[in-house]
Amino acid sequence: MSGKYLVTGGAGYVGSVVAQHLLEAGHEVVVLDNLSTGFREGVPTGASFIEGDIRDAAKWLDPSFDAVLHFAAFSQVGESVVKPEKYWDNNVGGTMALLDAMRSAGVRKLVFSSTAATYGEPEQTPIVESAPTKPTNPYGASKLAVDHMITGEAAAHGLGAVSLRYFNVAGAYGSCGERHDPESHLIPLVLQVAQGRREAISVFGDDYPTPDGTCIRDYIHVADLAEAHLLALAAATPGEHLICNLGNGNGFSVREVIETVRQVTGHPIPEVVAPRRGGDPAVLVASAATARERLGWNPSRADLAGIVADAWEFAQDIAAQNSAREQ
Numbered sequence: 001m002s003g004k005y006l007v008t009g010g011a012g013y014v015g016s017v018v019a020q021h022l023l024e025a026g027h028e029v030v031v032l033d034n035l036s037t038g039f040r041e042g043v044p045t046g047a048s049f050i051e052g053d054i055r056d057a058a059k060w061l062d063p064s065f066d067a068v069l070h071f072a073a074f075s076q077v078g079e080s081v082v083k084p085e086k087y088w089d090n091n092v093g094g095t096m097a098l099l100d101a102m103r104s105a106g107v108r109k110l111v112f113s114s115t116a117a118t119y120g121e122p123e124q125t126p127i128v129e130s131a132p133t134k135p136t137n138p139y140g141a142s143k144l145a146v147d148h149m150i151t152g153e154a155a156a157h158g159l160g161a162v163s164l165r166y167f168n169v170a171g172a173y174g175s176c177g178e179r180h181d182p183e184s185h186l187i188p189l190v191l192q193v194a195q196g197r198r199e200a201i202s203v204f205g206d207d208y209p210t211p212d213g214t215c216i217r218d219y220i221h222v223a224d225l226a227e228a229h230l231l232a233l234a235a236a237t238p239g240e241h242l243i244c245n246l247g248n249g250n251g252f253s254v255r256e257v258i259e260t261v262r263q264v265t266g267h268p269i270p271e272v273v274a275p276r277r278g279g280d281p282a283v284l285v286a287s288a289a290t291a292r293e294r295l296g297w298n299p300s301r302a303d304l305a306g307i308v309a310d311a312w313e314f315a316q317d318i319a320a321q322n323s324a325r326e327q
């Protein structure tokens, strides 16, 4: 059965890929995005677009919507350490307004982009959802606060909600991919070195307690992630707040990622060791057993070289479009 969905942050990386998947499944999609970090041209063809802020969601939400998929947020770990107020304001304040608007409009289903950053430095790996949540940066703290808000909203007001705690999202899907400006994520930055747009990649710390001294992360293909959102819509149950980790359960160090980019692109990729970045846990690897059991999620694109190859193809397409525009 087709539905009508509000996708906040649908001009951004993950939101645009999920919007594209919803359209391909035959649903009606309305994107609400203030373009603070997203791009108008990132909104998939076929989706309606509202340029606006989630704080004003009440202007556009009405009972015709079946659910909200909520991606809109600021999400840079490093920036959140130096500008925490920006994260509390947008991520927490914005979501509070969105929940109010949903309640008033009688829209009672939500899928929320939570994050591995809610856990902080894990005591056990892989991380399960019942692990302690002690964020090491304001970004993770703001997302954890929203998770708590959603739990209360489900218990008190019957919201059916699923929080998906993404680990490190990467790769691309067709014409939708990662194009943050300025870029802060590892894989697209290393690809910029391969494109000759940067001289070298900085490795933020090589003295972590890991085999090669660099941080370990669990990289998940954005298309696998998108599929989990469609499953979450089906699984959302009134009065329940389900929390699921999304990752592949495989950890790759910063140096392993750089080496994979060398293999995929054939570029030597010079690296320089730089100081640690504030707020970075050493190792973040997911147990996604809950998503498999409760959502029936079955990711099929776990291979890191394949994830990097898709991101590389997208980065090259964007570079070609930009140079055609300049000519």
Ligand SMILES: NC(=O)c1ccc[n+]([C@@H]2O[C@H](COP(=O)([O-])OP(=O)(O)OC[C@H]3O[C@@H](n4cnc5c(N)ncnc54)[C@H](O)[C@@H]3O)[C@@H](O)[C@H]2O)c1
Pocket: 008, 009, 010, 011, 012, 013, 014, 015, 032, 033, 034, 035, 036, 037, 038, 039, 052, 053, 054, 055, 070, 071, 072, 073, 074, 075, 090, 094, 113, 114, 115, 116, 165, 166, 167, 168, 169, 170, 180
């Ligand atoms: N990319 C990752 O690795 C990752 C990992 C874990 C969680 N997440 C979460 O997933 C979500 C999407 O991440 P992304 O990488 O696509 O980020 P993104 O910056 O590409 O997309 C976020 C979008 O939200 C919009 N936005 C921000 N504040 C808004 C507001 N107040 N009103 C309307 N629109 C607003 C931005 O313009 C942008 O288009 C975020 O909530 C992020 O915290 C991302």
Ligand SMILES: O=c1ccn([C@@H]2O[C@H](COP(=O)(O)OP(=O)(O)O[C@H]3O[C@H](CO)[C@H](O)[C@H](O)[C@H]3O)[C@@H](O)[C@H]2O)c(=O)[nH]1
Pocket: 075, 076, 077, 114, 115, 116, 117, 166, 167, 168, 169, 184, 185, 186, 187, 189, 201, 202, 203, 204, 205, 215, 216, 217, 254, 277, 280, 284
């Ligand atoms: O130029 C760079 C950029 C990153 N890194 C390192 O590469 C790893 C991955 O960094 P990213 O910035 O790509 O991703 P994060 O792990 O910081 O954060 C991402 O994943 C988190 C959960 O794992 C959160 O969900 C967050 O939203 C999302 O941005 C980190 O150890 C980081 O220090 C470098 O060494 N050099």
